[in-house]
Amino acid sequence: MxxxxxxxxxxxxxxxxxxxxxxxxxxxxxxxxxxxxxxxxxxxxxxxxxxxxxxxxxxxxxxxxxxxxxxxxxxxxxxxxxxxxxxxxAGDMSEDEIAWGRARDKAARATHFHGRPGAVPELEVQTGTPQRKKGLWT
Ligand SMILES: [Zn+2]
Structure with missing residues (x-):
């Protein structure tokens, strides 16, 4: 580091x-x-x-x-x-984290442009296991 x-x-x-x-x-x-x-x-x-x-x-x-x-x-x-x-x-990103980051960006944009309330994009740096959080965006 x-x-x-x-x-x-x-x-x-x-x-x-x-x-x-x-x-x-x-x-x-x-x-x-x-x-x-x-x-x-x-x-x-x-x-x-x-x-x-x-x-x-x-x-x-x-x-x-x-x-x-x-x-x-x-x-x-x-x-x-x-x-x-x-x-x-913030440390090296694994392939999983990279994929998850991209999915998050996409989800954040979709939420924004469709104007749906409630779903605030999660902005913290993800250091945990991304798999657990994937459900949020599917
Ligand atoms: Zn560089």
Missing amino acids: KRPFKIRHEFVEFIPKEREDGVLYVSIAYATAVHNCFCGCRTKVVTPISPVGWQLTYDGEAVTLWPSVGNWAFPCRSHYLIKRDTVVW
Whole structure:
């Protein structure tokens, strides 16, 4: 497990093409945050901010992005949280967790777009056995 480390956030209107490592660029105008993957591989990670995407919190000093960033589509497959300008590693994701995360995203979107009340997407980082919770979304 890698150790947590501090990053910086930068509020911008347009996401710059040349991005510094260790910086989370936040465009409120476009409701998007972009950063170079914090594992060091520098893959561009785009996190749309929306009720069914990520939620961004700014407490006046630091930025928190929720839920975790799971880069399972990238070769590095890194998975971390950005909590008050700090990257906290969330551990490797197993194939099961990856599948479950995708199902969760899909379910969250379906719930949102069909406007059904009640089913709030579960946003905690899943460290337990995903199988047990699958029933929620089937
Ligand atoms: Zn990476």
